[in-house]
Amino acid sequence: MGHAATSGTRFNGTNMSLKHAILTLLETEQGSGYDLLKRFKERLGFFWNASHQQIYLQLKKMHSEGLIEFETQTQQGKPDRKVYHITKPGHDALMQWIETPIKISKVNDGLLVKLYAGHLVDISVIQKEIAEHKDMHTRMLNTFLEFEKDFKALNSEQKKQFSLPYLTLRRGILGEHAWLQWAQEVEEYFK
Amino acid sequence: MGHAATSGTRFNGTNMSLKHAILTLLETEQGSGYDLLKRFKERLGFFWNASHQQIYLQLKKMHSEGLIEFETQTQQGKPDRKVYHITKPGHDALMQWIETPIKISKVNDGLLVKLYAGHLVDISVIQKEIAEHKDMHTRMLNTFLEFEKDFKALNSEQKKQFSLPYLTLRRGILGEHAWLQWAQEVEEYFK
DNA sequence: AATTTATATGCAATAAGTTGCATAATTAGT
């Protein structure tokens, strides 16, 4: 007994923030808050999640800090679009962040707290919830596998171009596989 | 193209909070803030992380809400211990939480943002950081495997008693395995 | 014709988590 799971250097380094994820997206291509929201969902969904409120608020803050600028596009009928682009200070801040060690990402999983406390209730309550989560994870895995199929259909030059995003996609795929494998172990334990 | 990773029912249900993790721990056994900190590290470390500041603050809040009570143990020399125990309202709140659907846990991994943005810097910067994270994950996996060894050495009655915590441990083990497998893929890609 | 979904943006209040500081005694190691 007595080996602590969280020990030593586990939480060192600079904190990650939404800010740098946004800078990364704007570095490649300018866009509005709504554009960024879509990019988060479509391109970073397997390793970063952000709500529209969070994004709009962060953009406002980053603008006040001079990391980004915007041009207002008055559209026919539709609400105005603020198209943000990264500035030199924004680019520098991103570069500096990339070179600074980052913390290991924190895990806080409520479902496992429930499982841990499962003796307090009829275990079917927990089983049911795990089954629901399993559905969600299965859907996510399938989405990720679709992305992978798209990637594999590319020619070798395009593959090279998208290799880094692809590696992040692999993280999503392997992570979901592991989750589902675990869920199966749990199911087998309970049956 | 166009399959969104985050879609539909991904973020529904009640939010998990530190509160219920603490209630879960106090449900089994009373303890001080420091005791709880240790229990988080030793027993929930693979699925929940909390700092001492967070725990003390949360305990104060939960006490003001009537979910927990404490008795002050004046010790010889050492600072006073506030030994908290769960109350009836606290137990009820925990039970209600367990039966309420929980959100899928959010993933926000800064390391993957860096990898995604890896084209902006010399890739060795990213490789080096991934290698460091790999060390941390390896250490964590080894810690988890020690726990598993302890569990497997138990007799069948004890095994039954600790089966739910063991299943949460399995999540940690499978998760770390998946992480390391991914890191290997990344390394192989870059070599 | 009516409803829903998507586009497009934002504020306010609250909750949750981090960082840095502060105190104070005991125990273990050098």
Next chain:
DNA sequence: ACTAATTATGCAACTTATTGCATATAAATT
């Protein structure tokens, strides 16, 4: 004797994230 680690608690300031509300148009569906 000195130093470091462990035990034990907490405040204050700040950052980050969530929840709920609010507005308004266009396009697609029923």
